[in-house]
Amino acid sequence: MKRTIFTLIILTCLLTLAACTGKTNSPVASAPTRTSDSIGLAYDPATGGLLKADNQGLSRWRSDGVWEKLAMPEEAGLSGVVVNPDRPGTVYLSGPGLGILRSEDAGKSWKETNAGLPNLDVTALSLHSFRRETLYAWVQDEGIYRTEDGGETWVRVPDRGPPDRDVRGLTHSTLPGSMNTGWLYAATPTGAYLSMDCF
């Protein structure tokens, strides 16, 4: 327990300092990969079901206990799925080699929303807890990117991220104590890390 507390305290301090000294990365080319080690899971208020994004693509959990694979613009491994609870037809997907897609019609059609991302290898995606146009994405070998306009434009967050750069999941939280609107949890192979979203 002491180690966990120590890790959280140190990480918070480091990331707060990093916020003041961050840099903006230039776009770089990246060979797309099509497999994903991440998994995204979201409750879909439009259907009362679950949506799962993983290496097999996008699936919906049906009431008869079957995962139904949903059509996608292209076959790709996925890393994340989030649903806007205030507009349930608005769904975002992420994937390595895919970048980020947005649907405004509950998955019938998809639009690429990658402007500003340095490459398309997105391994984690999260929706802000109450600002529904704000999302966070982890770009492999780069770091955390944020959009405040529903994915139209992405900017680099001046945050070095967790010590383990193999981020498999991001989750926003309104846990008290933040200097801004909340916190971000990162799920990694070496544990969960916490960072303030004060950027």
Place this chain on the structure above:
Amino acid sequence: MGSLPTDTMVRSVAVDPITPQRVYAAGPAGLFRSEDGGLTWTNVDDGLVGEPLAVTLYPAAPETVFVVTTDGSVWKSNDGATTWHTTGPDE
């Protein structure tokens, strides 16, 4: 109360939007719940069979927790991960 096992893989984190101190973490070591934002953790997968892959909540009633395991099974808790049963999400 206890901590996450040291250097343990976490695949998925879910946060209670009403009580943000309550956090869930899923991974090969099991499902864990924190009541203090992640400082301490309790294993809460008693009755849940299989290796947790991902966890999420029903935002309007966050005591409703869903876990998907490696075999594709969906487990649901209606009491904040205290008890579990396999189910479809709309049951």
